Amino acid sequence: MPAFDALAVGLTASRTLAVGALFVVFGTLLVATVIADPAAANGSMAEPHRGFAALLRGALLGAILGVGLWTGLQTEAMAPGEMLARAPTVLLQTNFGHLMLLRLGLLAAIGLALAAHRPRPAAALAGLAAALQAAHLHAMAIGHGPSLLLASEVLHVLAAASWLGSLPALLLVVTTARPGAATAAVRRFSVMAFSAVLVIGATAALQAVSLAGEPLSLAATAYGRVCLAKAALFAALLALAVRNQWRLRRGASAAALGGSIGTAIVLAALILALAVILSAMPPPSEA
Amino acid sequence: MIPPRRLFIAALVLGTLAGPGAVPGFAHALLRAAQPAPGSLLPAAPAWVRLTFSETVEPLFCKIKVTDATGKQVDDGSLVSDPADRRRLMIRLKPIPPGEYLVTWFATSTDTHRTQGTFRFQVLK
Structure with a gap:
């Protein structure tokens, strides 16, 4: 039985928190500026827009906390027993540290844009911060500059952020907006979500072709089993x-979808955690 | 125009099939090449050990150590990276006599994964 690795668990949790919260910042801003009819912010969408503000504050704080914890624990993983002494080196002299500083700078800029009531620039900054996640993935580490693979990883992350990150804000819309406005918002969300799913599928296929060296023995390895679990959650x-x-087409009200959107949020969090776990595991070809 | 429902079903099938297949085949810095090569028999002592990895690495969090058959360190301890190719690391050796040598390396890729390994080479009399 494998030994319990507290550092690995902490790294997975902090990275999931950082990425998940950042996705929620981006997704909430997308819903606030595109999906939830900003023109009705003082009418039928007044309640959701108040909720978005609270959701954004919580998600921004979660992202900052997650980035801080992730940085500290990653430093400990890179230089065991020397976290405090080596933190400046990690932050200032490694690719990982530069990305973390850039991400913190973007989070501060998002906070300033929101304080100045500029949600669209904030959404653009949040998209950039979410896209930075791709810089932790494989195309950058393989290290040949801009490539189709890098572009596909950026698109993959942005599509996942726009779909999964929007779910908490969508839940606010269906539970607090006036019925007609909520149904219209859910229909707009569906168009965005379907587009995101198409992008996720196409970019995942491209990455499979580019990166998978040989067929994966899915059930035979821990890596394969995590892949299968992630695929099963994605399918669910x-x-x-x-x-x-x-249900919407059959005339159900948007409010009736609250329970299943709540379930979707739980599934999305689990998918994100599994994606983080996979990114730290060596594939079977390397084991 | 393709109806959204068909597009969605296509995405569902594509995503579900592609999801488990999206395997990162280069997730960790693996040793791709070394000079001297692992297991090589050299007619003369090398001045450097050079390693090339599958991914770019963080030199400040990498280590190469070369020891002789008694365990004595025979490198000068100063790791050098190649600014033109961040996948390459090298270390200078002190003058070494014929014998068997062990190279032990630890690498941290720029995406923060750690790997390690060893190999031997021999300098002939």
Whole structure:
């Protein structure tokens, strides 16, 4: 039985928190500026827009906390027993540290844009911060500058952030907006979500072709089993989205979708955690 | 125009199939090449040990140590990276007599994964 590795667990949790909270910042700003009819912010969408402000504050704080913890624990992983002494070196002289500083700078800029009531620039900054996640993935580490693979990883992360990160804000819309406005918002969200799913599927296929050296023995390795679990959760999330769409077409109210959107948020968090776990595991070809 | 429902079903199938297949084949810095090569028999002592990895690495969090058969360190301790190719690391050796040598390396890739390994080479009399 493998030994319990507190550092690995802490790294997974902090990275999931940092990425998940950043996705929620981006997704909430997308919903606030595109999906939830900003023109009705003082009318039928007044309640959701108040909720967005609280959600954004919480997500920004979560992202800052997650980035801080991730940086500290990653330093400990890179230089065991020397976290405090080596933190400046990690921050100032490694690719990882530069990305973390840039991310913290973007989070501060998002906070300033929100304080100045400029949600669209804040959304653009949040998109940039979310896209930075791709710089932790494989195309950058392989290290040949801009490439189709890097572009696909950026698109993959942005599509995931726009779909999964929007779910908490969507839950606010369906539970607090006036019924007609909520249904219209859910329909707009569906168009965005379907586009995101298409991008996720296409970019995942491209990455599989570019990166998978040889066929993966799915059930035979821990890596393969995590892949399978992630794919199963992804399929469940898609099935939930299809079911919601079907219910809307059959005349269900948007408010009735609250429970399944809550379930979707839990599934999205689990998918994100599994993605983080996978990114730290060597594939079977390397084991 | 393709109906959104068909697009969605296509995405569902594509995403579900591609999800588990999206395997990062280069997730860690693996040793791709070394000079001297692992297991090599050299007619003369090398001045450097040069390693090339599959990914770019963080030199400040990497280490190469070369020891002789008695465990004595025979490198000068100063790791050098190649600014033109951040996948390459090298270390200078002190003058070494014929014998068997062990190279032990630790690498941290720029995406923060750590790997390690060893190999031997021999300098002939």
